[in-house]
Amino acid sequence: MAKVQAAFENCPPSWRHWGLLGLSSAQIAGLLAVALLTLCISRRYLSSISDIPGPFAASFTRIWHIQRILKGDQSLELVRLHDKHGHFVRIAPNEVSVSHPDAVKKILAAPLHKGSWYKVVAFPDGRFQNPMSSANPPIKNELSRHLAQAYTLPNLLQSEVVMGQTMELLFDWLDKFAASGKPIDLDKFFTYTTSDVIGETIFSNYASIAGFFRWFHVFFLSNRFVTWLGVTPWGHLIDTAMGAIKERQANPDARFDALAHWLKMLKDNPHRMELHEINSACFNAIAVGNETVSTALQTFVYYMIRHPNAWQRARAEVDAARVTACGGRVVSFADAQNLPFLQACIKEALRVFGPASMGLQRVAGEGGTMVSVNVWVIHHSKEIWGEDAREFNPDRWLSEDAASLEKYFVPWGLGYASCPGQNIAKIELSKICATLVRDCDIRQVDPKQEWTWKAFFTVVPENWPCYVEKRREKA
Numbered sequence: 001m002a003k004v005q006a007a008f009e010n011c012p013p014s015w016r017h018w019g020l021l022g023l024s025s026a027q028i029a030g031l032l033a034v035a036l037l038t039l040c041i042s043r044r045y046l047s048s049i050s051d052i053p054g055p056f057a058a059s060f061t062r063i064w065h066i067q068r069i070l071k072g073d074q075s076l077e078l079v080r081l082h083d084k085h086g087h088f089v090r091i092a093p094n095e096v097s098v099s100h101p102d103a104v105k106k107i108l109a110a111p112l113h114k115g116s117w118y119k120v121v122a123f124p125d126g127r128f129q130n131p132m133s134s135a136n137p138p139i140k141n142e143l144s145r146h147l148a149q150a151y152t153l154p155n156l157l158q159s160e161v162v163m164g165q166t167m168e169l170l171f172d173w174l175d176k177f178a179a180s181g182k183p184i185d186l187d188k189f190f191t192y193t194t195s196d197v198i199g200e201t202i203f204s205n206y207a208s209i210a211g212f213f214r215w216f217h218v219f220f221l222s223n224r225f226v227t228w229l230g231v232t233p234w235g236h237l238i239d240t241a242m243g244a245i246k247e248r249q250a251n252p253d254a255r256f257d258a259l260a261h262w263l264k265m266l267k268d269n270p271h272r273m274e275l276h277e278i279n280s281a282c283f284n285a286i287a288v289g290n291e292t293v294s295t296a297l298q299t300f301v302y303y304m305i306r307h308p309n310a311w312q313r314a315r316a317e318v319d320a321a322r323v324t325a326c327g328g329r330v331v332s333f334a335d336a337q338n339l340p341f342l343q344a345c346i347k348e349a350l351r352v353f354g355p356a357s358m359g360l361q362r363v364a365g366e367g368g369t370m371v372s373v374n375v376w377v378i379h380h381s382k383e384i385w386g387e388d389a390r391e392f393n394p395d396r397w398l399s400e401d402a403a404s405l406e407k408y409f410v411p412w413g414l415g416y417a418s419c420p421g422q423n424i425a426k427i428e429l430s431k432i433c434a435t436l437v438r439d440c441d442i443r444q445v446d447p448k449q450e451w452t453w454k455a456f457f458t459v460v461p462e463n464w465p466c467y468v469e470k471r472r473e474k475a
Contacts, residue, residue, distance in 0.1 A: 043093040049369060054081065054090030062092045072454025075357040075376035082377050095370040097359055099377045101384055104407060107362050107373050108414040111137045115361025115370045122280070130280035135363075137416055144420065146265055146273045147281050153423045157333065159201050160427065164330040166196045167432055171329065174440060174468050183445045183465040186301060191294040194428060198290060201424055291458045292355035293425045298461050299349040300433050302451060303392040305442055305466075310394065314342045314437045326438060336430035342437065344397035346429050350411040351379045352392050357455035360413055375410055376455075384408050441469040 023031070040060040044050065050059070058064040068074040078097055081089045087100040095115075098107060114135040122133035131147065134140040149155065170193040177184040262278045304310045317339050318326050325335040336342065359372030382389045385396070385405070396402065412422040419425075436442070444466050451464035 047093065048367065049090055049094075049096055052088050052090040052096055053085040058091050058093075060093055065091050065095075069456060072456060075354075075374065075455040075459065078359070078374050078377050079380045082381075091359075091372075092370075094368060095359075095361065095372055097372050097374055097377065099374075099381055099383075101381070101408065103371075103373045104378060104410060104414060107371055108360060108410065108417075110362070111416060112362035112364070113137065114140075114417055115363060115372070117358075117361055130277060131420060132417075133280075141416055143277060144416075146269075146277055147262060147420065149265070150259075150262055151420050151423055153427075156201060156423050156427060160333060160431075162200045163197050163427065164328075164332075164431065166200050167193060167330045167428075167435070169193070169196070170432070171435065171439070175470065178440075178468045178470045181467070184468055185462075185465055186442075187294065187298055187460075187462055187464075190297040191290060193432070194293040194297070195290045197293075197428055198424070291460065293428050295353075295355040295459055295461060296346075296350055296425065296429055297432060298451075298464075299353040299355075300346055300429070301436065301442055301466075302461070302464060303349055303352065304345060304437075305444065306447075307392050307394075310345060310392075311437060311442075314339070314345055317341045318434060318438045322438075326434065329435075330431055331434035331438060333427050333430050336434040339434060340398065341394065342434055343430070344394040346433055347397050347409065348392055348394040351385075351409060352390070353459065354379055354411050355458050356411070356413075357459050358457060360417070373410075375413075378408060378410060381408075439471050441471055442466050443469075 043060040044056075047059075055064050065074070068077050078089070078091070081091075082097070082099040087098060087103075089097045089099075091097045116135060118135055119133050122129050129139070129143065131140050131144040134143055170189060173189055174184070259278070262281065266273050266275060266278060304314070318331075321335065321339060325332075325338065354375045356375055359374040361370045361372045363369070364371045378384065380389050385408075388396075396405065412419040412425075444464055449464065451461045453459055453461040
């Protein structure tokens, strides 16, 4: 008791005035409960967005959203909530999900600050900003200018030959499975391929949640000490990226790939650019550009083989073009671009089952309230796409009003924050999908079995083994 009294005597006068140390543990717990209840009531009923409908728990805590992410169904749940409540749904104390058709232009295309969630993708820690992690539009645009040249379609197509050589390895594996008659898990082999293509061209789950608890992320995982120790959750990816950069720097006579563009920019503009920007760009390309394209490839095959005659129609289109084009081990990007039905199928696959599931946050006004546009919600809107919005229908892209739908097709985002690597994805998808249709027959082991998937940072399908056969040429 004497020690407690001595501690009390040494406390700040304000503490003694309010008698905080004289409270029992039950009283302190009661005060904390009252404070927490007051906070929840304030968020629920006194906020400027209190009149916007949504899950009750979401009005006073982010935990509701976190639970949906962990469950892996946030994209479908948001579609359901917008079906129920309309254009505006409150999904967190300070965030409103928007499905109005004008949201694409007025939120995504506008130069609004991005939400604080994006800051979690500063790698390896918060000192190293990159175009994706920067929430401020002018800063983001300045960082992007240093890297954008390497992502232009003409520059990327300089690597098309080596991309094709990498893709040949995929088709070699498909030939082996066709010969053996064994089922193949396409998700694994598509991921191997997209990873290798990124490696040749440029040189998940944690981030989707950590962005909402950035204080925890910075304090425990993304700080100088953790970076120095080399024990970040994405350490393997960082090591892979950094090792590739060092190896590439030691080989200045290699072909002029994306990394060569960036290193030249650094050499020519040392006052405008720093090496960590290149490091971060390489890491993001590996971390983000891998699963997304793999998912898109899986989606193309899955919906094409489950949709009546889609594979056959695409093949007939390729065959018609083979008189003068679409030859070689892997179809060229230019030839694949001239296949309108195939391109419609790729676009429809990206629309109906987009690889990205997180809402794209922007800050509205000075109060800190965020508005977000979820790609799945926009792509599944019956108001925009019609009553068959949730169905795979590639012919919608060949109809007379297809041009009017383009402004709502946002698998890569839109505006200043759109995906910088989308041209790489378009090249991969066009070449691989055209070659698959031309050369392979694919069917599920169990045609009635629907795949399973989880919507974390990206949407990850699984559990749909297939048989692959070499195409049966007509006699």
